[in-house]
Amino acid sequence: xxxxVLILTILILxxxxxxxxxxxxxxxxxxxxxxxxxxxSFKIPTGWPAPPTDIFKNNPLTEEGFQLGRKLFxxxxxxxDGNFPCASCHQQxxxxxxxxxxxxxxxxxxxxxxxAPPLFNLAWMKEMHWDGGINHIEVQPLxxxxxxxxxxxxxxxxxxxxxxxxxxxxxxxxxxxxTVINSQRMLKxxxxxxxxxxxxxxxxxxxxxxxxxxxxxxxxxxxIFKAKCNSCHTEPLFTDNSFRNNGLPLDPVLKDIGRMxxxxxxxxxxxxxxxxxxxxxYTGPFMHDGRxxxxxxxxxxxxxxxxxxQPTLDALLKNRLxxxxxxxxDLVEFLQTLTDDILIQDSRxxxxx
Numbered sequence: 001x002x003x004x005v006l007i008l009t010i011l012i013l014x015x016x017x018x019x020x021x022x023x024x025x026x027x028x029x030x031x032x033x034x035x036x037x038x039x040x041s042f043k044i045p046t047g048w049p050a051p052p053t054d055i056f057k058n059n060p061l062t063e064e065g066f067q068l069g070r071k072l073f074x075x076x077x078x079x080x081d082g083n084f085p086c087a088s089c090h091q092q093x094x095x096x097x098x099x100x101x102x103x104x105x106x107x108x109x110x111x112x113x114x115x116a117p118p119l120f121n122l123a124w125m126k127e128m129h130w131d132g133g134i135n136h137i138e139v140q141p142l143x144x145x146x147x148x149x150x151x152x153x154x155x156x157x158x159x160x161x162x163x164x165x166x167x168x169x170x171x172x173x174x175x176x177x178x179t180v181i182n183s184q185r186m187l188k189x190x191x192x193x194x195x196x197x198x199x200x201x202x203x204x205x206x207x208x209x210x211x212x213x214x215x216x217x218x219x220x221x222x223x224i225f226k227a228k229c230n231s232c233h234t235e236p237l238f239t240d241n242s243f244r245n246n247g248l249p250l251d252p253v254l255k256d257i258g259r260m261x262x263x264x265x266x267x268x269x270x271x272x273x274x275x276x277x278x279x280x281x282y283t284g285p286f287m288h289d290g291r292x293x294x295x296x297x298x299x300x301x302x303x304x305x306x307x308x309x310q311p312t313l314d315a316l317l318k319n320r321l322x323x324x325x326x327x328x329x330d331l332v333e334f335l336q337t338l339t340d341d342i343l344i345q346d347s348r349x350x351x352x353x
Contacts, residue, residue: 035177038063042123045200047208048236051123055137055195059188064175067352069193071171072186074351077161078141079151080107086141086190089116089150092349095279095340096120096197102290107152113254115290117275118283120199120343124237130272130288131259132243137191155183162186197349199278200236203337208236214337221334224327229277231316238277238338244314245270247306251289258288269312281339295332303328 040061044050059065073090076082089104089112090096096119098104103111114130128134134143144150145158162168162181169179176185206212214222225233234240243259250257250270259268272288280286285293292298302321307313323331343349 035173037065037175040066040196042196043198045198045205045236048200049124052126055123055191059138059191061192061196062175064171065189065192066196068168068171068175069189069191070349071168071352072190073193078145078153078158080153080157083107084151086144087351089144090119092346092351093282093344094118095199095282095343097279097283099282100284102285104150106150107148110149112147112149113256114288115285117273118279119194120197120278121237121276122197123195125241127241127273131262132273133262137195138187140194141187141190155186159183159186197343199340199343201342202278202340204334205236205340207337215333217330217333218337219334220327221330221332222337224323224331225334228321228323229331232274232314233277239274242274243268243271244274245310245312246272246287246302247308247310247313247317247320248287248291248301249307251291254289256289267312270310271312277335278338279340279343280335282344295335296328299323299328299331 037060040063042056042061072078073086076085076088078085079088084105084107089098089106091099093099098116102115103113104116106112117130122128122137125137126135128137128140129143134140142155145153145155159181168181172181172185173179175189203212203214203218207214232240232242232244245258248270257269259271259273260266262268275283275286280295284295285291286295286298292301299321302317303323304320306317306320308318308320
């Protein structure tokens with residue numbers, strides 16, 4: 001319940017800040033007649049469903065806004081001591097998750113209490129975070145910025161630091177038409193960058209586009225996936241973005257009860273968001289608390305490790321996963337085909353030089 005109150009407080013503070021910024025519109029000059037942003041189109045890959053909402057409807061995607069958001073994403077000044085930008089927990093080399101760490105490191109040698117999820121294909125997510133505590137991409141950065149175990153800063157201080165940088169003056173002008181630096185513009189530009197991070201160029205995608213072929217093991221694994229896993233990790237996003245209890249025992253130290261922290265409903269106890277399996281080669285360790293360190297161990301959990309006594313266990317898992325050891329190996333072979341090296345190597349998404 002404390003976490004629920006904290007999340008609500010963050011959202012209220014964020015909304016208050018945005019409202020305050022909106023109320024200052026009379027102090028903001030109209031965009032210069034020379035303001036000519038380069039508008040970008042958001043690409044929906046062929047065969048993919050349309051996103052549930054248009055995250056750019058009230059935040060037109062522009063090259064200038066994207067580049068501003070990119071600079072902010074990698075800027076340590078969004079954190080209290082300057083050492084923890086967004087990219088410290090969401091590393092491009094890890095598909096914008098945290099490489100090889102169960103929990104991310106934060107301010108004052110703190111550790112977070114959940115494994116950092118990857119940041120790609122966010123346009124298809126209506127709720128964010130493992131418990132769905134954030135429901136819009138434009139307010140998502142408020143939570144980590146203000147979290148004492150993450151960035152430990154507040155928006156007012158962030159804006160002060162940005163306002164003394166002449167580079168930001170030029171970039172905010174290019175993105176929004178004048179030099180005003182406020183929270184609304186900062187969050188919108190971050191959303192333009194994060195919302196533009198897409199992953200759709202794995203070997204799996206190439207096979208679907210008839211540009212490549214699966215090996216025999218990969219094809220066998222794909223068949224197993226479609227029969228055993230696709231109900232929750234639905235193609236092509238490889239998640240249905242629902243919240244489910246997958247039978248992990250409650251960690252006695254963390255005592256993380258999942259979505260119930262947000263809703264307060266006992267029926268949501270131990271429910272966590274179904275993660276995407278895309279780029280799973282890069283995003284380990286796995287589960288909401290990073291307790292499992294290999295793909296084979298992950299599949300083994302569904303085979304033998306599910307706690308079937310939990311009252312909120314997802315109905316699809318009540319009999320565990322019936323799978324042979326060879327099928328396990330083939331399934332992992334298929335999961336490796338979801339690796340998108342183009343995303344990992346895309347210089348457009350990398351830290352600005």
